[in-house]
Amino acid sequence: MKLLKVHGSGNDFFILDQSKLEKPLSEAELKLLAQKICDRKSGLHGGSDGVLSVTAGHNDAVVGKMRVINADGSEASMCGNGIRTVARYLSEQNNQNAFKVETMQADLEVKREPDFAPGITVFEAEISPVSFTAKALGMHVAGTEKLVNESIPELSATLKFSAVAVPNPHLIAFVDHATLIGEELGRIASYLNSKGNPIFPDGVNVSFVEVLAKNKIFVRTYERGVGFTNACGTAMSASSLMYVLLFTGKSGLEEKITVLNPGGMVKTKVHQRADGSYWMSLIGNATFVATVEVELSAALAGDFSQVSWQETGEQKAYEHFVRSVVKNEL
Numbered sequence: 001m002k003l004l005k006v007h008g009s010g011n012d013f014f015i016l017d018q019s020k021l022e023k024p025l026s027e028a029e030l031k032l033l034a035q036k037i038c039d040r041k042s043g044l045h046g047g048s049d050g051v052l053s054v055t056a057g058h059n060d061a062v063v064g065k066m067r068v069i070n071a072d073g074s075e076a077s078m079c080g081n082g083i084r085t086v087a088r089y090l091s092e093q094n095n096q097n098a099f100k101v102e103t104m105q106a107d108l109e110v111k112r113e114p115d116f117a118p119g120i121t122v123f124e125a126e127i128s129p130v131s132f133t134a135k136a137l138g139m140h141v142a143g144t145e146k147l148v149n150e151s152i153p154e155l156s157a158t159l160k161f162s163a164v165a166v167p168n169p170h171l172i173a174f175v176d177h178a179t180l181i182g183e184e185l186g187r188i189a190s191y192l193n194s195k196g197n198p199i200f201p202d203g204v205n206v207s208f209v210e211v212l213a214k215n216k217i218f219v220r221t222y223e224r225g226v227g228f229t230n231a232c233g234t235a236m237s238a239s240s241l242m243y244v245l246l247f248t249g250k251s252g253l254e255e256k257i258t259v260l261n262p263g264g265m266v267k268t269k270v271h272q273r274a275d276g277s278y279w280m281s282l283i284g285n286a287t288f289v290a291t292v293e294v295e296l297s298a299a300l301a302g303d304f305s306q307v308s309w310q311e312t313g314e315q316k317a318y319e320h321f322v323r324s325v326v327k328n329e330l
């Protein structure tokens with residue numbers, strides 16, 4: 001079975017093109033495969049944040065379909081960093097630079113963009129649909145249908161939270177630097193992703209955001225189904241939307257925002273349609289780290305003793321980009 005190790009801003013995945021398999025995986029196999037290969041201790045070559053399953057799309061209007069399986073085996077409706085890497089994979093498989101990718105709730109536009117730096121291939125992805133409703137978020141906060149910059153005393157006596165689905169669920173708080181790097185994010189996010197918590201019973205991605213300058217933010221995220229990651233594309237997009245709504249207002253629409261994260265940097269734009277709905281553009285690297293071959297049966301058993309791992313050489317270029325370009329943005 002062939003896999004492709006990829007990352008977007010350091011948020012890493014294995015792409016599995018199921019159209020290349022003799023027989024598609026069962027749902028149980030796909031879940032188990034993610035749990036086995038993603039494990040950071042016993043998984044495939046250091047594990048990953050998730051698996052991106054690629055299959056044929058539902059009609060000719062899309063070039064392919066992406067499903068997102070978190071490291072714990074749970075499925076998510078969207079993956080912003082992941083869809084950029086899937087877009088590059090489908091672009092190279094089909095020799096197209098602008099097309100749509102089917103995701104759980106929408107067919108999303110993707111396109112090749114100019115490289116950020118030598119060896120840093122860049123794609124732009126549409127992040128949509130966006131909803132603030134408690135139902136779309138799977139959120140239960142007494143008497144709250146929409147949460148925008150409000151306190152949740154059960155979580156914190158001081159922080160103000162906003163909740164937005166893009167369409168996966170995100171809870172966001174704007175904080176100072178000490179809080180950004182402190183323990184509070186892990187404490188709150190672990191609770192909201194624990195079994196039986198009454199606020200987000202299906203879990204939620206939680207991000208703390210520091211405003212560094214006008215149209216420049218730093219986003220740190222604890223992801224549902226994964227834990228702390230280097231970056232979360234949908235979180236950076238959702239945080240950009242809340243930055244515009246809470247700090248710049250409508251003048252911030254269509255403006256390019258630099259979003260820094262522990263794994264690197266992306267650019268975002270926030271758009272508003274005539275009907276008032278929002279969508280975001282997420283622009284960032286789509287790095288191919290290595291091509292991988294492993295027997296499916298061995299992977300499902302967690303046996304990675306016989307793996308072919310061929311580095312592409314792109315990771316060195318990415319690390320240079322982070323050292324030279326990203327560090328200068330901080």
Ligand SMILES: N[C@@H](CCC[C@H](N)C(=O)O)C(=O)O
Nearest residue numbers: 076079080081168232233234
């Ligand atoms: N890292 C992804 C989000 C992956 C899914 C998320 N953990 C969830 O469960 O909603 C991204 O780049 O958006």
